[in-house]
Amino acid sequence: MTYVKPPQSWTVLSCMPVVVMAVVAVMDVVAGPGVGFLPLVSLGPAFSGLVGGWRRTALIGLVALVLCVGLGLYDGLFEDRRGFIAMASVAGVTGVGIAAAVMRSRREAELASVRSIAEVAQRVLLRPVPLTAGPLQAAVSYTSAVAEARIGGDLYEVVATPHGIRVIVGDVQGKGLAAVETAAVVLGAFREAAYDEPDLVGLGERLERSVARELEGEKFVTAILAEIGAHNEALFLNYGHPAPMVVRPDGAVDFPQPLVYALPLGLGAHGSEGPKPYRVDFAPGEQLLLYTDGVTEARDEDGRFYPVGERAHLLKDPDAHRALEALRADLAQHVGGPPHDDAAMLLLRYHGHGKGHGEGKAVPMG
Template identity: 80%
Template sequence: MTDRKPPSRWTLLSLTPAVVMAVVAVTDILAGPSVGFLPLVSLGPAFAGLVGGWRRTALYGLAALVLCVALGLYDGLFDERRGYTALASVAGVTGVGVAAAVTRSRREAELASVRSIAEVAQRVLLRPVPRVAGPLRAVVSYTSAVAEARIGGDLYEVVSSPHGVRVIVGDVQGKGLAAVETAALVLGAFREAAYDEATLTGLGERLERSAARELEGEKFVTAVLAEIGDEHEVVFINYGHPAPMILRGDGTVDFPQPPSYAPPLGLAGDGSEGPPPYRLSFAPGEQLLLYTDGVTEARDEEGRFYPLGERAHLLKEPDARRALAALREDLARHAAGPPHDDAAMLLLRYHGDEDVKPSPPRG
């Protein structure tokens, strides 16, 4: 015996006009002409205009007119003005329903176009990170706080360079198109400088110059830069960003803090020294999670922040994509509602020093 799928919500909505018209017809016949249910036949095309296209609405309007004539003749209403008034009501509502359906269809087409543009912008701005970068395996998760949006103010990138695998995760101050524009600026500068600059400090200084030149007012970007080379260590530079999380091989969790905090990109004064890099061991079998504050500042119904360190065990899943997906789902359950901020997570797994050629730079 096969299971039958329940009807979809859209199917039920599309049947609503016919059901309404049938109910009105039966009620009118049972109640008789004295009650005056006949004008309610116009509810059929009215509902059709809300859930269907203009052609479907026009067909329901035609059916409603035929039904109105039939019921009017049955009730003997065309011997007086009531029958013609009911016909005029059905015709008027049908016209309004067709106009509403046309307007809604145009808006849906515009929304589809905007979504398509957003998808293209996402592919250009937040390109998929390489799954393999030197001895690392990378996987990313991004959740936008803006309804129906696919991109926002968080940014990430992984570049295999002659100087090691270089990574950035950042968070632009603000939201909307202005934040997307700033994110594009920082990512463009990072992608070029990550391959050219010999040191991570030089890379950071170049990003700061780009940000100071282009950002206006009090705009800024918090970011953390990471470099993984061949010496079983990771080098960080932190620009006012949440500390990364390192999951050690024995299951312990570290949130390494910088020796001194530096202002975000775009807020450093002229001539001021950049933040000092700091090094930590990072060996095969260990994992590095870079994230934005949309993760750790997500609150539950009681106002408690998301306990990322306590959820690190979710990353022990052998498959990196499933592990990060489990962490993302757990974050969504904790928030118990739509996100209030963008949330990006970039997971890097050190799988060893096998002979893996660096991924070529992506143009």
């Protein structure tokens, strides 16, 4: 087990009870019995109840009580009721501190259990993508908008099927458990239909039906589907999602756009025509980056969006995972703090062998 050094602020708070009692004792001795500093000894167990366990709080309370008796005798406060009132104050605050520490420990245990369940759900929902799929090498990065979170509404998957390598990257509207539930529906439908549907349009239509059954009102999922076969090209279906980025061997960057824009998944009932598939040259030596709008809409302190196209040179590392990590670190530096939205990135590198490629223009399907 690796030892994790506690934060400096937590260490200061842990020492606070002892420091407070020591300061009160010195002030009481210096000022004498007439000032009435003695009841402030109860601050020791009060602080301990906020940051320590119940045993530590009880120990601090016992030390405070002994200190109270000693100072009371030194000041002669037990000749009247002031000494006993100070002792009652320390005992009462200690009891409340112990109760607070017990309740806090229970809440922390419940939170740890919930986080553990969330991590398991994350592993089930967003399984690690395969390191290689056919001629492709894959790497993925997921950054949650909440530092403590392990799960969110962005989704991705790479599946090797008899029809080619099929990929999805999507972004569920909203956050929280409702978004996670919707993401699970989309991924479940994709994983099943990716093997069954012989063409990408049929796969998209099946996803649309699955999402429409589950979503209510104006909820939706933006998504992009991709299919990489054996013909040095990628086929896309775009449901209102940011365009993919194709990086050529010479560093040139393309953002192939659909010829006709379509509504996101879940809004097909509004009568809009579904997306039209389009092809893009994708050959050995090239890279394909799919991402959610948490990347392109990330702003710096001056309000400038993240220029992902200008950062394509960061993907030059021979190792796909290190290359994507460099891009993720640059995105975090651009934002200069916690992201305002989940950000998922999926990098695909074509390492197969094939003939040359064209100019990377989108080719409509008939």
